Amino acid sequence: MFLECAELQPIGTNAYFVANEDLKQAFVVDAPLGAFAWAKSLSDSLGCNLNALLLTHGHWDHILDAHHFAEAGVKVMGHEADKLLFENPEVMASFSIPGIEFKGFVIDQWLEENQHLDIAGIEMKVLEVPGHCPGSLLFYLKKESLAFVGDAIFNRGIGRCDLPGGNFEILKNSILKKIYSLPNSTTLYSGHGPKTSVLAEKQENPFVRL
Ligand SMILES: [Zn+2]
Ligand SMILES: [Zn+2]
Known part of the structure; x- marks a missing residue:
């Protein structure tokens, strides 16, 4: 599996490019500004087809480039609780x-709790992790021992809970029940900042600790 991260404009949001080099297929997690051109050049250089765009949630900085993926025929996936944010992102303009x-x-496929996906020949499980945003999702790749967690948790931080639909108690519950129940060695790739691990956050996260 080929995995690359780019921290993109305008506020330093991570996009992840994942490719299965054997099957020549790839997918992207989140679409900040410039994500489409970045992913396209990576997939072209690897000779891969871009199969899907997985959205961890509907906040504006994670979806600015999503329409480019949609226009190119890439299957776009997200959680229905963030439908308004995907279809009318200007509601977050302020x-x-x-x-x-x-x-x-438009989202091509709605995702929900415990759904199993096989994208580009890579298996993953979808978990709902609301609290930062109502439609927050986590994508767990068990075989690869990693998870894309969006803005639910960061390296020594958590997502803000003061935006519309945010709630600290709900986020805390998502982190304790979903993220901290993954194996300790699981690498966590967040929507902002460097990667971390389940164990590191259990021990050192200043906001939600086991
Ligand atoms: Zn967010
Ligand atoms: Zn964000």
Whole structure:
């Protein structure tokens, strides 16, 4: 499995590119500004087809480029609780930065708790981790021992809970019940900042510790 991260504009949001080099297929997790061109050049250089865009949640900084993926025929997936944010991202304009252009898009496949996906020949399980955003999702790749966690948890941090639909108690519950129940060695790839692990956060997260 080929995995690459890019921290993209305009506020340093991570996009992840995952490719199965044997099957020549790839998918992307989250779409900040510039994610499409970045993913396209990676998939072209690897000779891979871009199969899917997985969205960890509907916040504006994670979906700015999603319409490019949709227009290119890439299957876009997310949670229905964030439907409004995907289709009308301008509703979050007052929480963004000036001069941003928002373009809505349609989700091709809604995802839900405990759903099993096989994308680009890579198996993963979908977990709902609300609290930062109502439609927050986690993608757990058991074989690869890693998870894409969006803004639910960061390296020594957690997602903010003061945005519409945010709730600290719900987020805390998501982290304790879902994230901290993954194997300790699981690498966590967040929506912002460097990667971490389940064990490191259990021991050192200043907000939610076991
Ligand atoms: Zn967010
Ligand atoms: Zn974010």
